[in-house]
Amino acid sequence: MGIFGALQSAVSGLKAQSHAMENISGNIANSQTIGYKRIDTSFVDMIPDAPVKQQIAGAVSSYSRSMNTLRGDIQNADTETYMALNGNGFFVTEKADGSGGTFYTRRGDFDIDRNGYLVNGAGYRLTGLGMNNGVVTGSVAEAVKIDNSFLPAKRSTTINYQLNLPQSPKTASYVSTTPGSELLKPWSYSGDYDGTPIAPKIDGMPGTPANVPAYGYGNVVNGSALASTLSIPDGSVLRFTIGTPPVDRDITFGPLAGQISTAAPVTIAGLLSAVEGALQGLTTDLEKVGIKDGRVFVQLEAGSPDALVVSGTAAPLLGLGAITSSIPPASYNSTNVPADQLGLALGGIHNKPLEITIGGVTRKYLLDATGTAVAGSGVVKVDATGSVKEMLDVIQADLRAYGGPDAGGATLAWDTTNGLVVNFPGNYRSNVSIGGAAASALDIADSMNAATGTLAEVSAANSELFVKESISGGGITVYSQTGEPVNVQMRWAKVSDEAGIATWSLFYASNSAPGATDAWTKMADYTFDQGVLSGITGGSGVTVSGTERLTINSLSINGRSFGSITVDHGLKGMTQFADNSGMATTTQLKQDGYGAGEFISVGISDEGQVIASYTNGETRAVAQIITASFSNPNALKRGDGGAYTATTESGEPIINQSGEGIVGSSTEASNTDISEEFTKLIVTQQAYSANTKIVTAADEMLQEALNMIR
Structure with a gap:
């Protein structure tokens, strides 16, 4: 083809580079166009058919190559x-x-x-x-x-509620040194509690003689000491004047026949026993001459109304100058009736056991009316040689100190009208049982169950007390069918805790009107066994499904009904583990309703x-x-x-x-790279310029060819 072929190839190069320049200019123009994908130019050589030894470089053609797969920034x-x-x-x-x-x-x-x-x-x-x-x-x-x-708007149908309750809630009423102060006390809610709160009170009318016989205490003595230590001279007389009209019964001390010897090896106990034997031979009124609680003691037989006077030269040596007169029933009281006069019809109380159990705490006593009883391990010996009051005071003090938290206010009292009364005021939680031979003799062998009463609703009048005895459980806004919002406030009150089994009550604020009888309504009772939820008991109008959820069939707050709503706790969403804060820790509290939105x-x-x-x-x-x-x-x-x-x-x-x-x-961004496009621009420009040079050279060669014929 020669010069004309070269000229055509140069022209094709000009066209191809022009095409490339067009693409480059478009890419640069759209370098800021969002999502723009650049177009590159590819070149293809165009080779005419010719023998191998006559092949030439040929012309060029260009085509556009899309870069759609190359992402921009x-x-x-x-x-x-x-x-x-x-x-x-x-x-x-x-x-x-x-x-x-x-x-x-x-x-x-x-x-x-x-x-x-x-x-x-x-x-x-x-x-x-x-x-x-x-x-x-x-x-x-x-x-x-x-x-x-x-x-x-969408009505709320479900509240997802999960939390941990503390083992010891630190309510406003909680006192760390007072066991049970963290618990709700239903019996305190006058007019609100259901059932009958009961604080155990056991009483009996132990038998007493028609009269408390005359008695008297003398000197403190050691019964095993020799009688000679009393220094009673021979010929000394101990006179017992008994009855009305009074009759004297004389006991003489000395070595002669019919006298009471004080010579060794006679002990004081033996001496007094001899006096008792000799005197009982003179009268049937005498019951005791001996030692009681370490003191010389004299007492007429049970029920005897006779007067007793002890005189003679030996009386002051034994300390028997003052004798209590016989006391008729009309004058009985706990301070003047000897403890050993109770229960005589059933063999008396001496050396007999008494057991009092309050909840899980048992106190054991042994009543000692002579000062000679021996108590075993874990048994408290109670001195019953004095008055009834003195004996009861000892038992009362021990119960208050060691009988457990519900025995802290225990009282024991006796009078002829009410008999013997063992009372546990304020104890509405622990059952009480009294047993033992002494309990039978005292007519108080019995059991009585405590009862707290229950709270289904708390009135506005008791609302302040309720808030003090409970902890917050959080609050959440729920919505009615029309999108009306209402805040559901919840509070938890611990009602019992025995042997690792704890019960809590969940309440929600149902009526904020002054004087409302339903300021707070119980949703359910929750029972925890060693901190793990073991059961739920629904309140009125509440349906329970296992331990995972409950449904309030008709939630009503301030007189407005919000329909049925389910409280979902999940599989293990409710626990009761120790928390130093003493407050409930909410881990989830949400609901599925909402009001209308723009x-x-x-x-x-x-x-x-x-x-x-x-x-x-x-x-x-x-x-x-x-x-x-x-x-x-x-x-x-x-x-x-x-x-x-x-x-x-x-x-x-x-x-x-x-x-x-x-x-x-x-x-x-556009995937165009300006620097790359400028580089391609320079190359394209130079290539285009080179092709123009070929056209010029070919033109000059043709001109020379034409000049050959001139």
Whole structure:
């Protein structure tokens, strides 16, 4: 072909470089266009057919090469509806004018137009699948349209409630040194408690003689000491004047026959025993001359109304100068009746056991009416040689000190009207049992169960007391069918704790009106075994399902009914473990209702969902954005505004409904690299200039050829 072939090749080079220059200029022009994909230029040599030894370099042709798979930088955007694709794929769109067709784009600067559609800067509407209650309901993609109407209210049906209750609640009434002060005391709620609160009180009427016989105490003595230590001279007389009219009975001390010897080896105990024997031979009125509680003691027989006077020269040596007169029943009281006069009909109380059990605490006593009883291990010996009051005071003091928290106010008293009364005022929790031979003799062998009473409701009059004896369980707002809000305040009160089994009552504030009889209403009782919830007992109108949930069949607050509502605790959501704060620790408290809300904004989630937000704090997924990918995305046909259409070479779109790769509040920048384009610009310019030189040289050669014929 020669010079003409060279000229044609140069012209093809000029055309190819012009094509490349056009692409470079377009890339540079769109370097700031959102989602723009640059076009590169490829060159193909055009070789004419010729023998091998006559082949030439040939001409050149150019074609455009799309760079659709090369992602641009992801940039943050202030507009919540802007989005980018972090990966392959395209947004599926349609024209905003409704002219039809499906277009694919990487341009994600979508915003809401006046009709509520999401339209990008090039005028293409975003399409997606409709959603309802978080579930995709659409099967055909359609333009995403935002409905800015009010979100209707939803009635609350479930409260998810989980917490840990402290082992020892630090209520306002709690005193660390007072056991049981952390517990609710239903019996204190006058007019509110159900049932009959009972504080155990056991009484009996132990038998006493028709008269308490005359008696008297003398000197303190050692019964095993020799009688000679008393220094009673021979011939000394001990006179007992008994009865009305009085009759003297004389006992003489000395070595003669009929006298009481004080010579060794006679002991004081033996001496007094001899006096008792001799005197009983003179009268049937005498019961005792001997030693009682370490003292010389004289007493007439039980029930004797006779007077007793002890005189004579030996009386002051034995300390028997003062004798108590016989006491008739009308004058009996706990201070003047000897303890050993109780229960005589049943053999008396001396050396007999008495057991008193309060709850799980048992106190054991042995009553000693002579000062000679021996108590075993764990048994308290009670001196019964004095008055009834003195004996009861010893038992009372021991119960208060060691009988457990519910025996702290125990009282023991006796009088002829009420008999012997063992009382546990304020103890409405621990059962009481009294037993033993002494209990039978005293007529108090009995058992009585304590009863706290129960609280189903707390009136406004007792509300302040209730708040002091309970701890806060938190509060939550629930909604009616029309969106009316109401705050549900809850409080927990511990009502019992025995042997690791604790019971708590959950109340909610049901009526804030002054004078209301139902200021607080019990929801349920919760039983914990070693800190683990073992059972729930529902209050009135409450249905329980195992230990996981309960349902208030008709929640009423301040006279307004909010329908049935379920309180869901989950599988292990309620516990009772030690907490130094003494307060309830809430781990979950939420509900499923809400009031009506006004539309305020729309955004894109990480799952590629279009999320509408409302003034009530609720959000709703209104559409699932879909994306399309292609087997050969670089074969898509380019259109205005960064939109593409599918071609035979690109293949059919592969639709993805997962929202994978969608990034909200972002845009994808152009993938044009300015520095790279400038480099290509220089090369293209030089190549174009070189091709012009070939045209010039070929022209000059042709001119020389023409000049040959001149």
